[in-house]
Amino acid sequence: MTYLLKTTDLTKVFNGIEVVSRVNMHIRKGEIYGFLGPNGAGKTTIMKMITNLVKPTSGEIEIFDSGLTSESYEVLKRMGTIIEYPIFYEKLTARENLQIHCEYMGYYNKQAIDQALNLVNLKNIDNKPVKEFSLGMKQRLGIARAITTKPELLILDEPINGLDPIGIRELRDLFQMLCKDYGITILISSHILGEIEQMADTIGVINNGKLIEEVAMDQVRDNNTEYIEVVVDNGSKAAFILQDKLQISNFKLIDANKIRIYDASMTQAEISKMLVIHDIAIEAISKKQSSLEEYFLKLINGGGIHA
Amino acid sequence: MLNLMRLEFQKHKLATLIKGSVIAYLVILAFITLITIEAKSRGEFAFKDYNELFIIINTIVRGTFIVYAATLIAKFVIEEFKNKTITVLFMYPISRKKIIMAKLTIITIFTFININLANLFLSGIIVMLSNVYDLIPGTLTALSIFDNSIKILMHSFAATGMSLIPLFFGMRKFSVPTTIISSLIIVLIVCSNNGDASLNNIIFIPITLGIIGVYIAYLAIRKIDKVDLI
Numbered sequence: 001m002t003y004l005l006k007t008t009d010l011t012k013v014f015n016g017i018e019v020v021s022r023v024n025m026h027i028r029k030g031e032i033y034g035f036l037g038p039n040g041a042g043k044t045t046i047m048k049m050i051t052n053l054v055k056p057t058s059g060e061i062e063i064f065d066s067g068l069t070s071e072s073y074e075v076l077k078r079m080g081t082i083i084e085y086p087i088f089y090e091k092l093t094a095r096e097n098l099q100i101h102c103e104y105m106g107y108y109n110k111q112a113i114d115q116a117l118n119l120v121n122l123k124n125i126d127n128k129p130v131k132e133f134s135l136g137m138k139q140r141l142g143i144a145r146a147i148t149t150k151p152e153l154l155i156l157d158e159p160i161n162g163l164d165p166i167g168i169r170e171l172r173d174l175f176q177m178l179c180k181d182y183g184i185t186i187l188i189s190s191h192i193l194g195e196i197e198q199m200a201d202t203i204g205v206i207n208n209g210k211l212i213e214e215v216a217m218d219q220v221r222d223n224n225t226e227y228i229e230v231v232v233d234n235g236s237k238a239a240f241i242l243q244d245k246l247q248i249s250n251f252k253l254i255d256a257n258k259i260r261i262y263d264a265s266m267t268q269a270e271i272s273k274m275l276v277i278h279d280i281a282i283e284a285i286s287k288k289q290s291s292l293e294e295y296f297l298k299l300i301n302g303g304g305i306h307a
Numbered sequence: 308m309l310n311l312m313r314l315e316f317q318k319h320k321l322a323t324l325i326k327g328s329v330i331a332y333l334v335i336l337a338f339i340t341l342i343t344i345e346a347k348s349r350g351e352f353a354f355k356d357y358n359e360l361f362i363i364i365n366t367i368v369r370g371t372f373i374v375y376a377a378t379l380i381a382k383f384v385i386e387e388f389k390n391k392t393i394t395v396l397f398m399y400p401i402s403r404k405k406i407i408m409a410k411l412t413i414i415t416i417f418t419f420i421n422i423n424l425a426n427l428f429l430s431g432i433i434v435m436l437s438n439v440y441d442l443i444p445g446t447l448t449a450l451s452i453f454d455n456s457i458k459i460l461m462h463s464f465a466a467t468g469m470s471l472i473p474l475f476f477g478m479r480k481f482s483v484p485t486t487i488i489s490s491l492i493i494v495l496i497v498c499s500n501n502g503d504a505s506l507n508n509i510i511f512i513p514i515t516l517g518i519i520g521v522y523i524a525y526l527a528i529r530k531i532d533k534v535d536l537i
Contacts (some may be wrong), residue, residue: 014537026378051398052537077400089318096317103314104399110385 003062004029004153004185005050012045020045022059023211025204027187029117032179034200034217035189036296042209043189044084047157050187051081064152077105080151081220082159086142090131094141097130098148107149118143134295135162135293143171154178156188160195172199179252193293207300220295228261228268232275232283235259241278246271309446311409319382327378328421331371338430338524339364343433343442351372356445361430361436361455368425369466370498376470378416381483383410384474389481394536411471411524418470461510468517469493475523 005027013019020042027033061068098113120140178184205213212221232238251261327490347355354360387393477486
């Protein structure tokens, strides 16, 4: 498997504190890689190391098949980025900002700016300096700037902050389109799981500077199917009945009264009937979807927040 | 490099910079004419000879443009760091050294030209006025013009160098006020003129300060590749 970006034991120490420690992440070409973690987990620092703004204390970054050094400038041409907060020359208009951007990038396609502005749906912005923009508009402009030069790798740090629900959806569609139609690889970070899970192909979960898990979304979905939860008066007896009479083995006794049944072949009706026949009082029975949120919260909490 | 400088002007509007220096020229001109005319009205002379006139003009001009250079440093360098627009700049496929060098080159060239041009322009006008209204005693000899031109040129080199010193103080906390205040202190040191005595006359002092300024610029550029932008 070849990767577009690979880090090996990437570590960054600020003032004696390890903010990123021994991260090994792998981004495949053409995928959307979701970077998930709470605030202050180290997402931005890693992204800054990839874009050469921050230099690693130790470890390596391999990008586009070559190692990143503090003098690697050419690779930056192949990336489009928004890091942290979209920053512009506030006195200039959106178009002037993009023009300057293109010049610095050495990109001279006159139509690219209009295309990018159209893609992010920014309108009526002529003659308006960026300082009069709302946060949502700045985010859109930031994304426009990142995609103007048709990069191979798009690095987006919390790009949906400050957007309304419609805007979020528009941009999600845009990112998926960029990935599918243009073959752009996207590294996107967020602390909002719902956003990431809907578009990412691979998810990297980071907490306290450590990459806890790197997993393909398909795999996560397979591992987190729906289940039936029953609350009964006698959990162990019910468990016995499930196993003995219904031949279900794929269930879990959550506590003395609560059981989760993962076997998809059984319907709710069958289970409740069997339990009632055997004199077990059912307080509640319901079908649930173990949400990804739970899965990731588990990961993050298990990662050492509760020391 | 030229292209980078052109882009800097696109961001920071060359016209505003020039407007600023033109205003400075006019204010200094008004000031000098006023004191000469005021002295004349009392039947005295503001300057004892042309030599003194040139020294005073040169001193004021240098002081003004050292401070002006500090405002440019603030605008081109410090504010980029403070507003974090530098992170955008440093993500471009261009060497950080070149980016900073382009900025400092603009500032030094601008300051150097301004100091010399202002001296030429102001001295020229006052000399012309003096020819008509007899504002300054004594005669102006070719030798004195030559002598002073050399001096002004030498001092403008030193002043341009020392105008970079505020970069050091400003970069510590990315503070615009610190940048400007440090330039004012430099001006106080080298441009205070007490009769004939001025620290600037000890040629060793402006030259040393000039070299320090250049060294500071060198330091700012040397390690920029390794700096973390948090």
